[in-house]
Amino acid sequence: MTLLQLFLSFVQIGLFSVGGGYAAIPLIRNQTVEVHHWLTAGQFMDLAAIAEMTPGPIAVNGATFVGLRIAGVPGAVIATFGCILPSLIIVSLLACVYRKYRELPMLQSVLASLRPAVVALIFAAGLNMLLQIAFGGQSRIAPDNAQWAGIALFAAAFAALRKWKTNPILTMLLCGAGGLALGLLGLF
Amino acid sequence: MEQSRGKRLLTLFFSMLAISAFTFGGGFVIVTFMKRKFVDELHWIDEQEMLDMTALAQSSPGAIAVNAAILVGWKAGGLAGMAVSVLGTIIPPMVILSVISVFYQLFAANRYVALVLKGMSCGVAAVILDISVSLGLKVVQARQGVHLAVMAAAFAATFFFGVNVVWIILCAAAVGAGMALLNRKEGGKA
Numbered sequence: 001m002t003l004l005q006l007f008l009s010f011v012q013i014g015l016f017s018v019g020g021g022y023a024a025i026p027l028i029r030n031q032t033v034e035v036h037h038w039l040t041a042g043q044f045m046d047l048a049a050i051a052e053m054t055p056g057p058i059a060v061n062g063a064t065f066v067g068l069r070i071a072g073v074p075g076a077v078i079a080t081f082g083c084i085l086p087s088l089i090i091v092s093l094l095a096c097v098y099r100k101y102r103e104l105p106m107l108q109s110v111l112a113s114l115r116p117a118v119v120a121l122i123f124a125a126g127l128n129m130l131l132q133i134a135f136g137g138q139s140r141i142a143p144d145n146a147q148w149a150g151i152a153l154f155a156a157a158f159a160a161l162r163k164w165k166t167n168p169i170l171t172m173l174l175c176g177a178g179g180l181a182l183g184l185l186g187l188f
Numbered sequence: 189m190e191q192s193r194g195k196r197l198l199t200l201f202f203s204m205l206a207i208s209a210f211t212f213g214g215g216f217v218i219v220t221f222m223k224r225k226f227v228d229e230l231h232w233i234d235e236q237e238m239l240d241m242t243a244l245a246q247s248s249p250g251a252i253a254v255n256a257a258i259l260v261g262w263k264a265g266g267l268a269g270m271a272v273s274v275l276g277t278i279i280p281p282m283v284i285l286s287v288i289s290v291f292y293q294l295f296a297a298n299r300y301v302a303l304v305l306k307g308m309s310c311g312v313a314a315v316i317l318d319i320s321v322s323l324g325l326k327v328v329q330a331r332q333g334v335h336l337a338v339m340a341a342a343f344a345a346t347f348f349f350g351v352n353v354v355w356i357i358l359c360a361a362a363v364g365a366g367m368a369l370l371n372r373k374e375g376g377k378a
Contacts, residue, residue, distance in 0.1 A: 014250045016357045021251065022319055026346065030353045045309040046296070050288055052312055055211050056281020057251030064285035065292075073286075080282060084274065087250030091258045092270065094244055106368040111247050112332075113364030116339035117356055119323040124347040126316035133310050150310055157314035162321075172311035179307015180300060188303065 002071050003078050009036060010063050010082030017059060018111070019118045024059040026121040029128070032066050039066065041132050048129070052172060059083045130154060149188040153178050193265070197272050199230070200264050204257055204276025209284075211253075218253040219245065222260055232264050253277055338363055 009031040017024035025048065032038045039047065051061035060080055067079030133150040135141050157175050160166045182188035203225050211218045219242050226232045233241075241263075245255035254277055261273025295301040327339055338360050345351040 012354055016249060016354050017251075018249050018357070019246070022316060024251070025316065027353050034350070035352075045312065046292070046305050048312045048316075049305055049308040050285070050292070052315065053308075054281065054284050054288065055209060056278070056284065057253045059251050060254070060278050060281045061285050064282045065289055068286060068289045076282065076286065080278060084250065084254050084278065087248065087254050087258060088270075088274070091244070091248050091250070091255045092262060094248060095259055095262050105371070106365060107247075109368035109371070110361050110364035113335065113338055113360050113367065114357065115323075116327045116335040117342040117360035119320055119327055120339045120342035121346055121353060121356065122316060123320035123324060124343055126313055126320055127347065129309065129313035129316065133313055150306070153307060153310040154314050157311045158318060161314055161318040168311075168315045171315060172308045175311030175314070176304040176308040179305075179310065180303045182307070183299075183303035188306065 003074060005036065006067055006070060006075055006079045007082040010059075010067075010079045011085055013059055013062070014083035015086040018114050021058045022122045023118045024057075024062070026125040028059065028062045028066075029125055032062070038070055041128075045129055045132060049172065053169065147188075149182045153182070153188075197265050197268060200261060200269055201272045201276045203230075204261075204273050205280060208253065208277045209280035219256050222256055226260055226264070233260065237263070334363065334367060 013024060013027045013031055017027050028047075029044055033041055033044050047062060047065050048058075050065070051058045054061060060083060063079035063083045064076045067075035067077070069075075071078070131141070133154055134147055135145055136147055153175055156178075157171050161168070161171055179188055207218060207221045207225060211221055223235075223238050223242075227235055227238050241256060241259040245252050245259060248255050254274060257273045257277040258270055261270040263269070265272065296305075324339065327335055342356050342360060345356050346353060
């Protein structure tokens with residue numbers, strides 16, 4: 001039963017993540033944290049950090065991580081297969097007709113409208129992560145339960161990315177070092 | 189003939205394995221490496237076709253790397269090529285994540301590892317918000333009213349009302365399909 005649920009969840013993640021890696025993040029979060037409670041919000045953020053640090057598509061990384069936790073090696077294999085199955089079917093169908101496909105106005109128009117929606121979803125996923133950092137996952141958003149060290153670390157990373165376009169992996173490594181340093185000082 | 193086909197599949201598998209294992213930074217980076225290998229080095233695919241494949245991989249659902257592996261594998265060796273190519277692409281992340289999951293169970297309780305992960309999650313939030321702000325600004329600059337409305341509605345639906353992501357994607361797709369039908373009608377009259 002769990003295997004079937006894992007499979008179906010990751011089929012949805014594979015089917016509805018249009019536009020590459022970051023598009024999968026809100027879907028993975030939705031399925032694993034909100035719908036099935038397989039991961040806590042904190043564990044999901046650890047997963048996002050790990051997936052970003054390691055090679056390979058985020059959806060495949062997520063499928064392996066969640067599948068292993070929920071149902072061991074069969075879980076990892078089933079979840080990964082689930083998330084690539086829609087690609088296998090849809091992409092091989094499209095490959096047969098691809099010369100026609102690019103000029104199809106209907107598909108062009110659908111993709112053009114999907115893009116802004118995906119952007120909004122990614123932004124919301126990032127905002128949820130920020131709230132988790134800033135208020136420790138508590139629903140009460142108020143200055144007195146704000147985690148200032150986390151907010152500062154986020155602000156520094158965000159400023160560096162916007163201003164100097166620092167490498168994302170380097171930025172995350174520096175944040176990890178910053179977290180360790182702040183934690184040892186008892187501030188984080 | 190049989191042997192050369194087997195050899196080709198092996199080359200395909202190990203090329204994909206190497207590209208997937210050492211490519212950090214998402215779909216577009218991996219497509220660049222595939223081009224270098226299969227267009228410039230092995231001459232299995234011509235450049236125009238690789239560009240078409242990239243566009244197709246990017247606009248189809250699912251991971252760009254997996255989609256590109258399907259297309260390249262299909263071109264290089266039919267159905268068997270596709271299977272071999274996809275396996276080569278997903279084995280490295282599966283192995284790496286499995287190893288990390290084991291360590292994660294062991295180390296998540298460790299205070300220092302937890303601090304590093306907690307710090308890194310601040311960085312991940314920054315990376316994701318940075319990327320979405322850049323993408324969002326592009327949508328704003330394009331000044332397409334319908335697209336701005338889709339973006340605002342999608343954000344409100346997911347963030348304030350907790351609507352399932354799948355419904356949001358389906359609604360946005362329906363808006364795009366509706367717009368195409370409207371344009372076609374107007375084109376017909378003109």
